[in-house]
Amino acid sequence: MxxxxxxxxxxxxxxxxxxxxxxxxxxxxxxxxxxxxxxxxxxxxxxxxxxxxxxxxxxxxxxxxxxxxxxxxxxxxxxxxxxRKRDLQQQKDEVFQYYNKSASEDISLPDPYNNVNPQEKENKVVSWLGSLSPQRKRAMELVYQQELSYQEAALKMGISKQSVKTHLRYAKQILKSKMTIIAIAVTSILVFG
The missing domain is CATH 1.10.1740.10 (RNA polymerase sigma factor, region 2, helix turn helix motif)
Known part of the structure; x- marks a missing residue:
């Protein structure tokens, strides 16, 4: 035919x-x-x-x-x-693993902090996530825990894809700054007793 x-x-x-x-x-x-x-x-x-x-x-x-x-x-x-979907998922996994590892293990922190009970570390990370604004926390949950794409997260949140990316960027900055503050505090305790 x-x-x-x-x-x-x-x-x-x-x-x-x-x-x-x-x-x-x-x-x-x-x-x-x-x-x-x-x-x-x-x-x-x-x-x-x-x-x-x-x-x-x-x-x-x-x-x-x-x-x-x-x-x-x-x-x-x-x-x-x-x-594209595979690449995006791989990027998300890498970012999540990086921040998850940084938040829970933070290799750069002084030894006394690294000797803290893993459950206490996890509790600290959970409290840090709890301190995020509701929008930023929701964006983190949708993208990194539920593994939704930025577009899917945007639809669920009723915001634009770019807004989801912005919320994630600020959430990561906040988490990183909290980890830095803890590292400084632990270092000052070690140095000044």
């Missing part, structure tokens, strides 16, 4: 045409997805997601003029979206 006839059949909701389109274009789409994802299973997931989207949203077929080009573009965009 030629592409134009295939598109017409797809626009009419013909599931056999959908199967033919899948059989005809899936191998090419898998190759494209693999060049981005570098993993066969991830590439297969991307291609299946693209075809599932087309199956669940038949109105998309009405805008398709060149099915091969459209599918190639769709797979490429899906791959880039997955990669």
């Amino acid at each position: 030629e592409d134009q006839e295939l598109i017409q059949q797809l626009q009419q909701g013909n599931l056999e045409a959908f199967d033919q389109a899948y059989k005809k274009y899936a191998p090419t789409m898998l190759t494209i997805a693999y060049t981005f994802m570098r993993d066969k299973d991830d590439a297969a997931d991307v291609v299946q997601d693209c075809f599932a989207t087309l199956l669940n949203k038949p109105q998309l077929w009405k805008s398709i003029r060149d099915i091969r080009w459209y599918l190639m573009r769709m797979v490429q965009n899906q791959c880039l979206g997955v990669i």
Whole structure:
């Protein structure tokens, strides 16, 4: 079946045409997805997601003029979206681990503080988080504990994505300054007795 006839059949909701389109274009789409994802299973997931989207949203077929080009573009965009999401999650994890480690272990603090009971350290971190404004605390919880994207957190909080980033930046600065104050206090105790 030629592409134009295939598109017409797809626009009419013909599931056999959908199967033919899948059989005809899936191998090419898998190759494209693999060049981005570098993993066969991830590439297969991307291609299946693209075809599932087309199956669940038949109105998309009405805008398709060149099915091969459209599918190639769709797979490429899906791959880039997955990669961006992974990168964002990795960045969040790194930031969270850094601040979690800094807040609970703080390697730069003097020895007496490092010898403090881990439960006391955790209590201190919890109290520091409690001292944040409600918006900043909520932003930290949504992004770092619930692992939502900035956009998802913004929607839940009813603010812009940039506002979420600003709340997080200020929250991190506050937590860092509190850790610095504790370090100075412990150092002065050591030096001046």
